[in-house]
Amino acid sequence: MTDIAYTYDGSLEGLLSAIFTAYANKEDPSDIARAENLQPRLGQEVRDVETSMEFALRVQKGICRTCGPIAFDAVKSTSLSDDPATGSIVYRFVRYAMAKHKPHDCAGCTRKMRCGGLCTRGQKNSALNDIAHPSVAPFHELNRTVYNERHRMMQFLRFEHMEGDVWFAQCNPLASVVPLLMDWFAGRFNTQAFMIYDEVHRIAGVYEGKDWYLVKTDELVLPERSAEERAMQAAWKRFYDTVAVEARYNPELRRQFMPKRFWRNITEMKETLPGREIAGSRR
Amino acid sequence: MDIADKLEILADAAKYDVACTSSGIDRDAQKGKLGNTLAAGICHSFSADGRCITLLKVLMTNVCVFDCAYCVNRCSNEVARAAFKPHELADLTIGFYRRNYIEGLFLSSGVIRSPDYTTELMIQTLEILRFEHGFRGYIHAKAVPGTSPELIDHLGHLADRMSVNMELPSSQSLQLLAPEKNKQNILAPMKQIKENIAEDKDTRAIARKCTTYMAENKPKKKTRAFVPAGQSTQMIIGATPESDYHILNLSASLYRTLSLKRVFFSAYLPVNEDARLPVKDAIELNREHRLYQADWLLRFYRFDVNEIIDEKHPFLDPLLDPKANWAINNLDSFPVEVNTAPYEMLLRVPGIGVRGAKSIVRARKRSTLREPELRKLGIAYKRARYFITCNGSYAGTGADFSREGLRAQLAAPIQGGRHGRRADKAIPGQLSLFEQVDTTKPKIMRPGEYQRLAASTDAPNLADTPMSAASPTEARALPQASADPFATSIPEWFAPAVSRQPKPDASPSRIASPRWDSGSIATQGFAGRERIVASVRA
Numbered sequence: 001m002t003d004i005a006y007t008y009d010g011s012l013e014g015l016l017s018a019i020f021t022a023y024a025n026k027e028d029p030s031d032i033a034r035a036e037n038l039q040p041r042l043g044q045e046v047r048d049v050e051t052s053m054e055f056a057l058r059v060q061k062g063i064c065r066t067c068g069p070i071a072f073d074a075v076k077s078t079s080l081s082d083d084p085a086t087g088s089i090v091y092r093f094v095r096y097a098m099a100k101h102k103p104h105d106c107a108g109c110t111r112k113m114r115c116g117g118l119c120t121r122g123q124k125n126s127a128l129n130d131i132a133h134p135s136v137a138p139f140h141e142l143n144r145t146v147y148n149e150r151h152r153m154m155q156f157l158r159f160e161h162m163e164g165d166v167w168f169a170q171c172n173p174l175a176s177v178v179p180l181l182m183d184w185f186a187g188r189f190n191t192q193a194f195m196i197y198d199e200v201h202r203i204a205g206v207y208e209g210k211d212w213y214l215v216k217t218d219e220l221v222l223p224e225r226s227a228e229e230r231a232m233q234a235a236w237k238r239f240y241d242t243v244a245v246e247a248r249y250n251p252e253l254r255r256q257f258m259p260k261r262f263w264r265n266i267t268e269m270k271e272t273l274p275g276r277e278i279a280g281s282r283r
Numbered sequence: 284m285d286i287a288d289k290l291e292i293l294a295d296a297a298k299y300d301v302a303c304t305s306s307g308i309d310r311d312a313q314k315g316k317l318g319n320t321l322a323a324g325i326c327h328s329f330s331a332d333g334r335c336i337t338l339l340k341v342l343m344t345n346v347c348v349f350d351c352a353y354c355v356n357r358c359s360n361e362v363a364r365a366a367f368k369p370h371e372l373a374d375l376t377i378g379f380y381r382r383n384y385i386e387g388l389f390l391s392s393g394v395i396r397s398p399d400y401t402t403e404l405m406i407q408t409l410e411i412l413r414f415e416h417g418f419r420g421y422i423h424a425k426a427v428p429g430t431s432p433e434l435i436d437h438l439g440h441l442a443d444r445m446s447v448n449m450e451l452p453s454s455q456s457l458q459l460l461a462p463e464k465n466k467q468n469i470l471a472p473m474k475q476i477k478e479n480i481a482e483d484k485d486t487r488a489i490a491r492k493c494t495t496y497m498a499e500n501k502p503k504k505k506t507r508a509f510v511p512a513g514q515s516t517q518m519i520i521g522a523t524p525e526s527d528y529h530i531l532n533l534s535a536s537l538y539r540t541l542s543l544k545r546v547f548f549s550a551y552l553p554v555n556e557d558a559r560l561p562v563k564d565a566i567e568l569n570r571e572h573r574l575y576q577a578d579w580l581l582r583f584y585r586f587d588v589n590e591i592i593d594e595k596h597p598f599l600d601p602l603l604d605p606k607a608n609w610a611i612n613n614l615d616s617f618p619v620e621v622n623t624a625p626y627e628m629l630l631r632v633p634g635i636g637v638r639g640a641k642s643i644v645r646a647r648k649r650s651t652l653r654e655p656e657l658r659k660l661g662i663a664y665k666r667a668r669y670f671i672t673c674n675g676s677y678a679g680t681g682a683d684f685s686r687e688g689l690r691a692q693l694a695a696p697i698q699g700g701r702h703g704r705r706a707d708k709a710i711p712g713q714l715s716l717f718e719q720v721d722t723t724k725p726k727i728m729r730p731g732e733y734q735r736l737a738a739s740t741d742a743p744n745l746a747d748t749p750m751s752a753a754s755p756t757e758a759r760a761l762p763q764a765s766a767d768p769f770a771t772s773i774p775e776w777f778a779p780a781v782s783r784q785p786k787p788d789a790s791p792s793r794i795a796s797p798r799w800d801s802g803s804i805a806t807q808g809f810a811g812r813e814r815i816v817a818s819v820r821a
Contacts, residue, residue: 132646132656141659155327159382167381187312188319191417192381232378235287242294243340244330247552247566252700253333257326267384268328 003044005031008087009051012079015087016056018049019094028095032087059094067097068126078143080176082200086142093139097127150177154184156258158267159194160233161226167194168222170265176201182212233267240268284365286375292365296345296356297391300517301549302446305337305386305421307512318380318387318420320443325386333700338389338423339376343367343404347393351450351461352557353522356393360555366395369407377416387421387443388412398429402438409441413507421512428468432475436509439479444512444544447473449537452530456523459559476514477541483509513544520574521567522551522560526597531577535588538581545582548574569697573599580605583637584630602694607633610670611689617670618677618730621652633693634667654678666693677730684733 006021006029008014018032029047031038040046063072079090130136152173159167167189171178178198182205185196189207197204197220204215263269306324326335344366345356355362367375376388390408392401405424412418424442426435439445447469451457454466487508516537520530534546550571553560577599580586584606591605600608610617610633619628621643629640639662646652646660653673658664669679669689682692 129645130649131642132650132652132659137656137659151325155325157383161382169383189317189381190312190314191317228378231287232382235290235375236379236382236384238287238291239294239339240328240330240336242291243298243336244332245298245334245552246332248332248334248568250333250700251331254329254331257333257335258329266328267382 003041004029005033005038005040005044005046006087007033007035007038007046007048010034011051012076013053013056014049014051015079015090016059017052018087019091020052020055020059021049022091029091030088032091033084034087037084062098063094067100071097071126071128074128074139074143077146077180078139080180081142081146082175083142083145085138089138089142092135093127096130096133096135100127146175146177146180149173149175150180152259152262153177153181156262156266157181157185157196158265159189161229163223163226165193165226166223167192169194169196171196171198172200172261172265173198174200174261176203178203178205179214181205182207182214186212237268286371289365289367289371290341290375292363293341293343293345293367296362296393297340297342297389299355299549299552299554300340300389300391300425301547302423302515302517302545303335303338303340303389304444304515304545305423307544308421308443310419313419316417316419317377318418320386320419320421324421327383327385337386338421339379339385339387340389341367341372341391343372343390343392343401343408344395345393346395348396349394349461349463351464352555352559353450353460353519353551355554357555367408369404370411372408373411373416376412377418380418380420387418387423389423391425392427394427394429398427399431399434401427402430402434406434406438406441409438413441426472426476428464428472430472432472435472435475436479439476439510440507442510444515445476445510446515446517447476449516449518449546451523452518452520452525452533453523456525460522473514473516473541473543476510479509480513480542513542515543515545515547517547517549519551520548520571527570527574527577527599528592528594528597530574531581531588531592534578535581546578548578568699569601570599572697573601573605577605580609585627586631602696603690604633604693606631607666607689607693611686611693614684614686614689614733618672618679619670620672620675621657622647622674632667632670634663634665634670636662639663669693672730679730684730 004027006018008018015032018029021027022029022032030041030044035048038046060072063075075090075094078093079086083089127133127136128140131140150173153171157169157171159169162168176198178196178201181196185194185205186207190209193208195204195206202216202218204217204220206213206215258266258269304324305320306322308320309322310320312319324337326337328336330336342356344364345362346364346366347354347356347358350357350359372388372390376385379385380387388409390405392405395401395404409422409424412422421444422442423444423446424438426438426445426447428447435445449469450461450464457464457466457469518530518533530548537543537546548571550567551561552566553562577591580591581588586606586609590609592599599605603611610631616628617632619632621629626640626644629635629643630637635643639660642660643652643657643662646656650656651674652660653676654664654668657667657671657673669682669684669692671678682688
């Protein structure tokens with residue numbers, strides 16, 4: 001049997017189609033990766049998998065039925081990672097979870113299968129619990145890095161007030177976490193229309209007061225900042241500089257908690273605040 | 284005065300407050316209202332000292348009628364004074380919150396005119412936030428000692444967490460340094476808050492319960508819960524001579540009797556010149572760190588305060604964390620088998636934390652845990668390996684399974700960064716090129732041998748460790764090691780050339796070098812290093 005690698009387009013649907021192809025062709029690809037990330041092994045046959053919504057939906061249904069919707073949610077969020085091995089790790093996990101075939105522990109459940117096997121209770125037998133297993137442990141780790149990145153964004157996202165009463169935030173996460181963020185911010189700031197733009201993955205999440213949606217874009221045209229924005233940013237920067245206690249100065253600790261790669265999008269860490277450069281030149 | 288100037292003055296005045304967290308309550312977002320909260324809390328930024336900024340930490344005013352010796356804002360200090368108007372502060376909070384800079388507001392205050400007047404100003408601010416702006420974010424409010432109970436009750440229904448500052452760990456110190464405050468007017472609001480929280484919880488539980496078939500007549504307007512995230516307190520460490528033993532016992536009793544969520548410690552920072560204050564340059568940051576570690580053991584690791592510290596050794600070991608210290612003093616209960624040990628015992632293994640213990644319990648249902656699996660679970664295997672067996676095999680090779688041997692493996696100075704005041708520290712155990720080093724290898728003892736040695740009681744180096752502490756509860760009852768742990772271990776740690784035999788009489792004891800008592804060798808800088816070298820040479 002030859003060594004096979006699949007390439008996919010990087011989307012969740014693409015990954016699920018690749019998983020479908022592996023099952024359909026009765027193959028066990030050793031790598032599933034994006035085309036640009038794949039370094040073919042010696043003698044490896046590389047096959048490009050075409051994304052098919054129909055296949056992806058069938059895989060989704062299968063994972064939900066066999067492993068439970070929580071496992072599928074984990075697959076969904078893990079596939080957002082930028083790690084080059086994401087495809088392979090998710091595929092290994094799905095293989096293991098499907099083979100384990102212990103869907104739901106419906107024993108003693110009061111719903112008596114009224115849920116159609118889709119409830120979220122009784123996850124005792126879920127493959128997600130085998131956290132020390134070699135196909136699950138990397139999956140878990142990757143899933144956690146995605147959620148860590150999401151939490152970082154919850155911490156360090158900074159909104160700016162634009163003209164026309166819209167709020168805009170730009171971020172550079174290591175995983176495409178905007179879809180995971182939108183629920184949180186759409187709840188918290190449900191009174192304001194806002195947009196979160198991920199400059200790395202070129203995805204924008206938009207909330208306009210009702211429901212949020214994602215936009216894939218390469219071009220971003222922003223309105224001017226509103227009048228009070230500069231004063232607010234300056235006030236925040238002053239607060240930030242004031243609140244540190246000199247006698248406890250410990251920049252290593254700060255960098256550990258707030259990695260430098262985020263600094264260019266964090267208001268108080270920016271070298272120059274908007275409008276400041278003009279004020280400086282005038283002087 | 285510009286609002287930004289006010290903010291600077293009042294944030295500067297509040298920065299020594301340490302109790303700044305946004306945790307303890309989950310509150311979902313509501314349509315048409317601004318904000319929500321997360322029980323774990325969210326840190327939105329980190330200042331240059333590495334402390335998190337989660338709330339807008341400001342004072343309502345830094346005008347104060349009190350004259351507490353340690354405080355920047357005391358009335359005898361000449362500092363710029365300012366006060367927020369309630370709507371100014373509320374607008375600023377909302378402006379910051381909508382930009383995701385903060386999680387909410389931390390509102391403290393100096394005492395302007397009277398405690399009641401101050402609290403009324405705070406209440407006005409919180410009412411504007413909660414009712415005018417529909418703010419559902421986090422609010423932490425300080426209760427000013429001496430406020431009337433009705434106002435505290437009102438404030439508590441607007442805030443999520445309240446705190447009353449203990450300020451100092453004993454009432455004598457309080458009398459000395461903060462003559463206007465006393466134990467009664469600090470403890471009274473704490474007790475009131477505790478009782479109100481309990482009462483509020485009860486009534487809410489009863490109201491939720493559906494006890495009859497009759498149609499419920501619930502009140503139309505929902506009342507806010509009283510301090511749903513609980514209360515906390517803070518105290519200054521190192522301004523007065525209280526020992527760690529005293530401080531930890533105090534905080535344990537606060538957790539027990541007043542059901543506090545958290546006790547904060549703040550290392551004393553000299554900000555004022557005062558004859559009543561100790562004259563010292565060193566900030567006891569390392570002592571504060573060890574106290575927090577002990578505090579975590581109390582709150583999350585099911586330790587009893589008597590297991591962490593006892594009267595004979597009233598200070599925590601500066602070189603070893605309290606959990607490791609407990610473990611090496613109770614070697615009889617180790618090594619534990621990770622595949623079978625109960626959760627409580629796993630929690631007590633150095634290197635395994637709450638999350639690690641939980642994932643071990645979760646993972647071992649499915650598979651046998653060996654070294655690679657344990658490493659994958661994310662525990663600090665490097666530390667834990669001396670105290671565990673994985674499926675029967677012990678991996679802590681290379682170290683003597685005895686108190687001194689493991690101490691040498693686990694002791695480590697606190698990492699305080701390469702900058703700032705904690706940077707210029709003597710590194711204990713650092714070898715010098717010109718130092719004579721005895722390289723005789725000690726015999727390495729394995730746990731089995733240790734248990735056998737422990738069974739025959741004539742082992743000389745085991746005579747001072749407590750025996751047969753099979754379970755944590757038994758260990759609690761037993762007396763601690765009779766010899767001073769510092770007397771035997773510190774010289775050994777500082778100079779490898781000194782023989783390993785404990786010599787309680789000859790070695791420098793706590794009394795001989797009183798500066799060590801503060802637990803802050805690392806912060807004493809160059810002078811401290813000289814002294815240590817000198818004492819070792821002598």
